[in-house]
Amino acid sequence: MNVAAALLEAPLIQSIDDDQALVSAAMGGRPDAFGTLVERYDRAVYHLAYRTLRDQEEARDVAQEAFFKAYRSLRTFRPGSKFSTWIFAIAYHACCDRLARRKRYSNDELPERADPGAGPEQQAIAGDEARRLRAAIEALPEKYRTVITLYHLQGRQYDEIAEVLGIPMGTVKTHLFRAKEQLRRLLAQGAAGVEQ
Amino acid sequence: MKSYDSDDELERALFALELEEPPADLRASILTATIYRPPLPVKPWEVWALGAACALLVWLLVAVSQGAAAPAMAALTGYLSEGLASFAQPATFFWIAVGGGAVVWISQLNLTLAPGAQQAQRR
Numbered sequence: 001m002n003v004a005a006a007l008l009e010a011p012l013i014q015s016i017d018d019d020q021a022l023v024s025a026a027m028g029g030r031p032d033a034f035g036t037l038v039e040r041y042d043r044a045v046y047h048l049a050y051r052t053l054r055d056q057e058e059a060r061d062v063a064q065e066a067f068f069k070a071y072r073s074l075r076t077f078r079p080g081s082k083f084s085t086w087i088f089a090i091a092y093h094a095c096c097d098r099l100a101r102r103k104r105y106s107n108d109e110l111p112e113r114a115d116p117g118a119g120p121e122q123q124a125i126a127g128d129e130a131r132r133l134r135a136a137i138e139a140l141p142e143k144y145r146t147v148i149t150l151y152h153l154q155g156r157q158y159d160e161i162a163e164v165l166g167i168p169m170g171t172v173k174t175h176l177f178r179a180k181e182q183l184r185r186l187l188a189q190g191a192a193g194v195e196q
Numbered sequence: 197m198k199s200y201d202s203d204d205e206l207e208r209a210l211f212a213l214e215l216e217e218p219p220a221d222l223r224a225s226i227l228t229a230t231i232y233r234p235p236l237p238v239k240p241w242e243v244w245a246l247g248a249a250c251a252l253l254v255w256l257l258v259a260v261s262q263g264a265a266a267p268a269m270a271a272l273t274g275y276l277s278e279g280l281a282s283f284a285q286p287a288t289f290f291w292i293a294v295g296g297g298a299v300v301w302i303s304q305l306n307l308t309l310a311p312g313a314q315q316a317q318r319r
Contacts (some may be wrong), residue, residue, distance in 0.1 A: 031230075034230060038226050038227060038231075039223065041214060041248070042222055043215060046219075047218070050218075064226050067230055071230040089302075129212055152213070183200075187199060188200075
């Protein structure tokens with residue numbers, strides 16, 4: 001395909017709102033359609049991986065790995081399902097694998113933050129509410145972090161989160177409730193620490 | 197500093213929180229690994245076929261160099277004639293048909309589990 005033809009076709013792909021149509025186009029030999037899907041979801045996938053793993057380099061690797069796996073197995077994508085759910089699930093499984101590997105290679109349990117109060121407190125000194133909130137989210141256990149990330153930060157619905165994480169919808173709601181409880185406690189601890 | 201005592205306040209703050217910026221070259225690296233990835237110069241089956249042909253050639257060369265060309269050729273023609281003769285038997289056709297049918301059937305199966313199902317199984 002020459003450059004002129006590519007330029008003519010690019011806006012067409014950009015204008016397709018439906019992810020399913022983009023997947024079909026990519027399967028039909030239009031790699032630029034997959035490029036559009038990457039543009040739509042790379043940030044969200046990276047963000048989910050970063051929140052789950054708390055490591056920028058690993059999050060970046062997971063995002064790349066997830067899209068690579070998705071691209072290679074486009075033919076296994078079930079018609080009617082959501083691309084976002086699929087790519088999030090692939091990324092989440094990659095995160096779980098990395099967490100399991102970390103656990104295997106370290107003597108201890110998964111490295112949850114040792115001092116949950118310290119992060120929010122330090123951020124509070126900087127006076128930045130958003131940073132303080134982010135630090136508090138990072139201090140949550142992995143399952144709560146992921147649910148909060150998908151629901152509040154990425155606006156996913158309960159059923160989609162349940163599918164991504166492979167857990168019942170009731171468990172998603174319970175995780176969310178407990179995550180918010182812990183968050184409130186962490187933020188209160190941070191606020192109290194600064195006031196003293 | 198807010199203490200987020202009420203649920204609504206915390207919800208609003210969480211929904212208002214923006215996603216962090218990913219690394220600048222993330223998209224480029226993903227695209228390089230997917231749609232701009234150069235195709236492999238040869239297909240896997242081509243490698244296998246070439247390897248088998250090379251092995252056969254080496255075997256023949258070794259046989260010839262050891263002065264055993266005649267028995268080697270006899271063995272080769274013997275294998276070929278046996279192979280061809282076996283095709284004349286109905287049982288061979290039957291088993292080839294069974295094997296082909298199995299291949300077609302397996303190729304129609306979708307053996308890839310949905311990611312959610314994989315996660316559920318793992319747990």
